[in-house]
Amino acid sequence: MRDTAKAHGKLPLPALVALAMAAFITVLTEALPAGVLPAMSEDLGVSESAAGQAVTVYALGTAAAAIPLTAATAGWRRKKLLLAGVAGFAVANTVTAVSPWYPLTMAGRCLAGVAAGVVWALLVGYARGISPAALRGKAIALVMAGIPAALSLGVPAGTFLGGLLGWRAAFWAMTGLAVVLTGWIVAVVPDRPGARGPAGRIPLARTLRVPGVAAVLWVTLIWVLAHTVLYTYIAAFLERLGAGERIDVVLLVFGVASLLSIWITGAYIDRRPRALVLSAALLFAVAVAVLAVRAGSTPLLYAAVALWGLGWGGAPTLLQTAAAVAGGDAADTAQAMLVTLWNAAMAAGGIAGGLLLTHGGAGSLPWTALLLALPVLALVTTARRAAFPAAAVALTTTEGETVTARG
Template sequence: MATTLQAPTPPAAETRTRLPLATLAALAVIGFVLVAMETMPAGLLPIIANGMSTSEGTIGLYVSAYALGTVIVTIPAITLTRGMRRKPLILVAILGLILANTTTALSSDVTLSLASRFVAGSFSGIIWGMLAAYGRTISPPSRAGLSLAIVSAGAPVGFALGTPLGSWLGMTFDWRWAFIGLSAVALVAGAAIAVIAPDAPGQSGKSRLPIVRVLRIPGLLIILAVIFTWMLAHNTIYTYISPYLRAANSDLTVDLQLFIFGVASIVGIVITGALLDRYPRPLLHGSVLVFIAAGGVLPVGHTSTVAIIVATVLWGITFGGAAAQLQAALTTTGGADSDVANSFLPVAFNLAIFTAGILGAALLTNFDGLVLTIVMMVSGLAALALTIYGRRNAFPAHL
């Protein structure tokens, strides 16, 4: 059984001894764009609402429409495109993403904007499903963990800096320039991929598993459950960080805390890149444990600015490496069907974002922001229990 879970090594990869760093960096930039594109409207709600002459609640649907496109389209799209060569497919998806996002930037009609956000989310899901497996395929097998860490670096940076950067552009110039800026970044990264990225073959028809059988691969559902519970723990407090700081009566501003979180996330990426190839399972267990510890410091030390900063640093370090660790598990466990396996990641992630928004809003109607740290700890403990339970099939000792 262990043999069937190992992704086959393409012939081109056998002769590669160097990481295609420039290509992996370009893929990481695309990851940054995907996350920033999804979360940026949250920091521009009043500005966009005023510019579109509508309510903030309506503009809040920009995030929901994007997430809905990802959830609905990702898995069937990845399933239908498994036989296509990887480079042309990702370039087409990036082009579609740019066109949809630019439509949002130029649109003066809310309905058209929501439709373009749905389409952008759909292309985003296709790209997410490809990034990890593509980056790993074009890299030396011995550097699989490092390649995944590099490709995954864009996601936490997008979460930490995408919304603040978009807010700054929107307030300094015009909200439309924030969207145009992301389209420009995606265009440059896509052009770099077109010029320098090696191609990779699609999957032959004989080796493809039906999507239901992919879900039955031992360990896959456990990994998806970890993604959902861990990201629920993260997003419940990340989305509502302002109510927490208000309840803590902290001198920290939201922008400063997110900046600290972002820097710590980059540290987490570095640590993950150094350890993932050799110690994937201990790294995952340790990351979730430190995440839970950060969740414990936030309520206990809420009266101390230093304690909040320490907790934020620990939280950021663990989150920074989470994407690479979970994508590595999906890619290894998915084996020959790793593209389809990875397509479930954005679905689980966006379901966690959706659930966190509802759960956080419900809790804050009856409690103050400190209650969010309880969700962070409880859901984090659930994720830890799942990583221990799935250590045999879902989280191997070696990639």
């Protein structure tokens, strides 16, 4: 399929929505066990904490696979690689749906994480490559909208389906979505070439020396850790406040605010990337500070959760865009490193949050998130030249295209 939308200066909406659906499936596959955990643990004959490791194993599979698979598949045609990743989700969710044994279920979850490592490292570069240079920020924001959509709509829907038809039906539904998406990709997503020659290798050390890349990666690691420590155990935190029965409303407020954040990010990322990153980090810090100090007030609780969603919803788009632009001709490597650190931080956040919950109580979670938010703010504020700059300059990719950078 010819990339006619790019040639005419328009966003290729059907293709970008297909990429957004890939992001949706990736996040929903990861988060779905949280919504069906009691039934899943009972059916597999393990404790809820053991069943909960389905999320950790997924994140570890993604973290372990992103860099080596990006290196091994650097020369592949992009459409072929995307289809392979989506097929991986179909197989992994089918294994999870039919498995009667806990070890096999964990193996399926690990395979799903590996597929996610492939897809996450691919999406941003794909969206940029099929979109006009002046609209690449909007293209990435549209694709990343799959993340809050999965959390605010997909997880509740999957949980409802699991309660109605059993938890395995929810994973069968995920398989069905992956199969439908495969046909969608074949029909509407234009192909892209892989990297050619030496550019296809993964020069990790050289990428880390590229100005701005290390700062973006540090911000990603700390910010995701801060978010995950609190978000993973938000139900326990609300129980401490006597608001456990409002978990669905709280998550809805967070999800709607995240979707609004994605819309704002898409509208301004091509013109005000630095202002967006600073605002997002500040909103996140203010939100967790309010939760730490005054979360007992119901209006302040909802206000803080809304600010949290506004700060966090656009963060994946902002950070992945920053990594791609700062990376320059090593953008694919920078993306793979970001995906690895993102998922390592998610796994570490789940473990650290559990330890904090056990030894410090639920009240320690927002304080820890606030403590981590401070260096994020400091790094974003000081890394203003290469990592999170504001004005536009031209760069050339490994494919010989001119892209928009900020400097």
